[in-house]
Amino acid sequence: MTEPHAALAAQPADHPPHLAHHFDTLRQQFEAGKLGMWLFLVTEILFFGGLFCAYAVYRAIHPEIFVFAHHYLDKNLGAVNTAVLIFSSLTMAWAVRCAQLNQRRGLVACLAVTLVCAGVFLGVKYVEYSQKWQHGLLWAGWFKPVDEPGDPANAPSGEHGEQPRDVGIFFSIYFLMTGLHGLHVVGGMGVIAWILVLAARGRFSSQYYAPVDFTALYWHLVDLIWIFLFPLLYLIGP
Amino acid sequence: MSQTAAGALTPESADGSGPPADNYLTHAHGVRSWLFTLDHKRIAVMYLVGILGSFVLGGVFALLVRTELIRPGPTIMSKDMYNHMFTLHGAVMIFLFIIPGIPAVLGNFALPLLVGAKDVAFPRLNLASLWLWMIGAVFFVVTLHVGGLDTGWTFYTPYSTETPSAVIPAALGAFVLGFSSIFTGINFIATIHKLRAPGMTWFKMPLFCWALYATAIIQVLATPVLGITILLLAAERVLEVGIFNPKWGGDPVLFQHFFWFYSHPAVYIMILPGMGVISEVVAVFSRKHIFGYRFIAYSSVAIAVWGFLVWGHHMFTSGMTPLAAMIFSALTFSVSIPSAIKVFNWLATMYKGSISLATPMCYALAFLFLFGIGGLTGLFLGTLSTDVHLHDTYFVVAHFHYVMFGGAMIAFLAGLHYWWPKITGRRYAERWGQLGALLTFLGVNLTFFPQFILGSRGMPRRYYDYAGLLDRHPDFQQLHVLSSIGAYLTAVAITVVLGTLIHSVFRGRPAPANPWGGATLEWQCASPPPYDNFASTPTAGDPYAVDEFEYDPAIDGYVRRSAPNPPGPCPVPSHD
Numbered sequence: 149m150t151e152p153h154a155a156l157a158a159q160p161a162d163h164p165p166h167l168a169h170h171f172d173t174l175r176q177q178f179e180a181g182k183l184g185m186w187l188f189l190v191t192e193i194l195f196f197g198g199l200f201c202a203y204a205v206y207r208a209i210h211p212e213i214f215v216f217a218h219h220y221l222d223k224n225l226g227a228v229n230t231a232v233l234i235f236s237s238l239t240m241a242w243a244v245r246c247a248q249l250n251q252r253r254g255l256v257a258c259l260a261v262t263l264v265c266a267g268v269f270l271g272v273k274y275v276e277y278s279q280k281w282q283h284g285l286l287w288a289g290w291f292k293p294v295d296e297p298g299d300p301a302n303a304p305s306g307e308h309g310e311q312p313r314d315v316g317i318f319f320s321i322y323f324l325m326t327g328l329h330g331l332h333v334v335g336g337m338g339v340i341a342w343i344l345v346l347a348a349r350g351r352f353s354s355q356y357y358a359p360v361d362f363t364a365l366y367w368h369l370v371d372l373i374w375i376f377l378f379p380l381l382y383l384i385g386p
Numbered sequence: 387m388s389q390t391a392a393g394a395l396t397p398e399s400a401d402g403s404g405p406p407a408d409n410y411l412t413h414a415h416g417v418r419s420w421l422f423t424l425d426h427k428r429i430a431v432m433y434l435v436g437i438l439g440s441f442v443l444g445g446v447f448a449l450l451v452r453t454e455l456i457r458p459g460p461t462i463m464s465k466d467m468y469n470h471m472f473t474l475h476g477a478v479m480i481f482l483f484i485i486p487g488i489p490a491v492l493g494n495f496a497l498p499l500l501v502g503a504k505d506v507a508f509p510r511l512n513l514a515s516l517w518l519w520m521i522g523a524v525f526f527v528v529t530l531h532v533g534g535l536d537t538g539w540t541f542y543t544p545y546s547t548e549t550p551s552a553v554i555p556a557a558l559g560a561f562v563l564g565f566s567s568i569f570t571g572i573n574f575i576a577t578i579h580k581l582r583a584p585g586m587t588w589f590k591m592p593l594f595c596w597a598l599y600a601t602a603i604i605q606v607l608a609t610p611v612l613g614i615t616i617l618l619l620a621a622e623r624v625l626e627v628g629i630f631n632p633k634w635g636g637d638p639v640l641f642q643h644f645f646w647f648y649s650h651p652a653v654y655i656m657i658l659p660g661m662g663v664i665s666e667v668v669a670v671f672s673r674k675h676i677f678g679y680r681f682i683a684y685s686s687v688a689i690a691v692w693g694f695l696v697w698g699h700h701m702f703t704s705g706m707t708p709l710a711a712m713i714f715s716a717l718t719f720s721v722s723i724p725s726a727i728k729v730f731n732w733l734a735t736m737y738k739g740s741i742s743l744a745t746p747m748c749y750a751l752a753f754l755f756l757f758g759i760g761g762l763t764g765l766f767l768g769t770l771s772t773d774v775h776l777h778d779t780y781f782v783v784a785h786f787h788y789v790m791f792g793g794a795m796i797a798f799l800a801g802l803h804y805w806w807p808k809i810t811g812r813r814y815a816e817r818w819g820q821l822g823a824l825l826t827f828l829g830v831n832l833t834f835f836p837q838f839i840l841g842s843r844g845m846p847r848r849y850y851d852y853a854g855l856l857d858r859h860p861d862f863q864q865l866h867v868l869s870s871i872g873a874y875l876t877a878v879a880i881t882v883v884l885g886t887l888i889h890s891v892f893r894g895r896p897a898p899a900n901p902w903g904g905a906t907l908e909w910q911c912a913s914p915p916p917y918d919n920f921a922s923t924p925t926a927g928d929p930y931a932v933d934e935f936e937y938d939p940a941i942d943g944y945v946r947r948s949a950p951n952p953p954g955p956c957p958v959p960s961h962d
Contacts, residue, residue, distance in 0.1 A: 168509070169504060169505075169918070170498075170503060170504035170505035170506075170507075170509070170581070171581075172923070176580055176581075179580055180507040180508075180576045180577075180579070180580040180581070181507075181508075181576075183507075183575070183576045183579055183580065184507060184508055184511070184572050184573075184576045187571075187572045187575055187576070187606055188572060190606055190607065191568050191572075191606055191607075191609070191610040192610070194607060194608075194610040194611055195610035195611075195613055195614050196614070197610070197611065197614075198610075198611050198614030198615060198618070198644055199614060201644075202618075202629055202640065205637070205640060206635075210635065213635075287625060287626070287627045287628065288626060288627055288628030288629075288631075288634035288635070288636070289625060289626020289627065289628055289634060290625070290626065291634075313635065314628075314634055314635025316628060316634055316635075317628055317629070317634060317635045317636065320627040320628050320629055320634075321629075323627075324618070324621065324627060324629075328617075
């Protein structure tokens with residue numbers, strides 16, 4: 149064996165309770181965790197990337213489908229959800245700051261507000277989905293629009309010109325992208341709830357707040373993906 | 387979890403004369419201490435058992451396929467069964483064996499030791515990766531029981547959306563295995579960035595680490611795309627989303643693009659870590675510093691990046707603009723440059739070296755030969771005009787197997803024999819190891835070389851029967867027989883290899899700490915390593931300063947020269 153490296157011959161007694169045995173310092177552990185989290189977010193981006201790619205391909209080949217079909221989506225509800233998610237990102241960032249400053253009550257409050265916002269987002273999404281379900285505006289194989297004259301959600305058929313072929317593919321992409329995003333919101337809610345319980349027990353401090361920080365990174369990504377989804381799906385053309 | 391605190395380590399024997407009483411294998415007992423371990427070495431051993439099991443299963447499927455083809459017409463199975471057999475051979479070998487093969491077994495075991503760390507960065511994630519692998523394997527077993535799979539391992543639409551066979555369990559299995567692979571990749575990148583020992587700069591890392599790093603980049607960037615592709619395929623079957631179905635305006639060729647965007651980089655997941663193993667083995671068994679360190683290191687990263695830009699060469703006949711085909715062809719040719727750089731550097735390392743034909747080196751030499759053939763025949767397939775002729779023939783099958791069996795699998799065996807004394811603390815019988823290497827080399831050539839001839843003369847791949855071709859090509863019969871005999875010879879070879887290794891676990895002599903004279907850090911700890919790897923964090927020097935070690939017959943291993951070169955980090959030669 150080589151002689152022990154003087155600076156790093158860490159005694160087990162020096163190990164703080166949150167420091168895993170294979171790290172030398174809390175800083176090294178935090179940086180490794182943060183790198184791992186960023187790598188995970190990269191995989192998430194590529195995971196969604198496949199759907200964004202499918203969106204780009206079909207919008208390039210069939211722009212008329214996207215222009216026609218996007219009128220069926222409720223821009224107001226989409227805008228409300230965008231605002232709700234951006235606000236939840238603010239409270240999540242605030243939660244990290246509270247953890248860094250040892251403010252346990254503030255941390256719990258911020259996490260709770262974030263959780264409520266996520267719930268509101270999913271509630272609005274439920275309203276949107278159920279409207280689509282009622283009108284038969286589903287993905288390609290199940291696309292059977294119900295003709296109800298006078299219904300604003302179903303009006304565009306005459307107003308925006310003839311219905312192009314294969315409109316269902318827009319709703320396939322809509323449901324796949326928002327559905328996968330919704331699953332990520334649900335997953336995020338689970339993690340935030342878990343962090344909330346730990347925070348209420350006083351597990352985090354300015355010395356150890358990595359889980360809050362990493363959860364916040366994930367939550368910002370979920371927010372960011374929605375910020376792309378909203379204009380791409382709801383705000384197409386005239 | 388179940389391990390005790392690592393305070394009471396038995397220091398490894400200073401002279402490396404025998405295994406320490408307290409090592410990672412004996413540190414804790416019971417099934418739970420294995421299944422819930424966070425120790426990278428135990429996880430690697432469990433991966434090894436699972437992966438070799440998958441290899442044997444996939445090999446049995448291959449033998450059944452080759453037996454069916456030994457003569458025209460039905461031989462031992464029905465047409466449908468044949469489709470299932472070649473599909474399952476491919477799917478099991480690719481997803482269960484060769485993708486996790488080197489990274490999850492040899493990488494998991496060696497990487498923390500090579501960089502002088504106590505574990506990978508995220509031990510729980512590492513355990514989760516193993517568990518996901520096991521869940522994925524269960525999905526494949528379920529697939530076998532609920533109707534099999536007959537789509538080919540590529541799951542091409544539109545057939546895969548219509549066949550009654552069990553596409554969804556198999557696809558979910560591949561999805562879960564993808565996450566297993568991603569977790570390994572994340573772990574390795576973070577480990578290499580954050581856990582290197584003091585003194586180990588990027589360019590003092592062993593080249594196996596560079597190869598694992600490049601592999602991990604691909605695992606992290608490519609695998610999620612396979613994940614979403616598989617989810618879309620499942621959604622296509624269950625919900626009829628139409629993304630890949632022309633009936634609703636979708637495009638089956640889009641599936642091929644998505645699939646190969648993962649699966650072409652994935653062949654570099656399979657071969658890159660193997661190249662890393664060969665870099666270690668060639669230097670140590672030539673008793674020479676590796677030649678062209680930086681070129682080998684950079685070429686790994688170059689392959690990882692370039693590998694993302696060539697997927698279209700799988701689809702030259704699927705319908706693509708001539709411009710796109712030309713660009714993909716040119717990029718395909720250029721990706722062979724970094725591979726060739728590695729081969730020339732290995733040859734230059736051996737030049738005027740003191741080469742010993744220990745078993746790992748026998749495999750490394752076999753690798754150079756077989757990978758050379760596999761790589762060069764890839765150029766025929768990257769050429770647009772010849773690919774139209776060779777596409778979907780046995781030429782592709784032979785090319786692929788020369789690279790995958792002759793390259794990745796042979797490199798896996800090289801690495802397995804190289805680190806076996808470290809993993810088990812036992813030495814295998816050298817003569818039997820060499821015999822296994824020789825038989826494997828002969829078997830692979832006998833199996834796949836006739837397939838080049840078959841393919842170039844027009845034998846299509848995946849055919850159940852070739853009776854109709856025999857009128858014009860009567861010698862196809864002999865070539866198929868030769869290939870099948872080669873497959874049986876390979877099976878014998880693998881039996882010898884596994885028998886030798888298993889025998890050594892029970893009857894092998896104890897291994898010294900440094901049986902080969904390697905200068906990388908893993909040879910500084912005992913064989914097998916203690917639970918915590920290093921009692922104190924080691925300091926890294928030049929990983930290829932193999933001439934600092936000399937053979938000591940008393941322990942049948944290598945020790946540092948008593949009058950060493952000037953202490954401290956050795957200068958890395960700057961000639962490269």
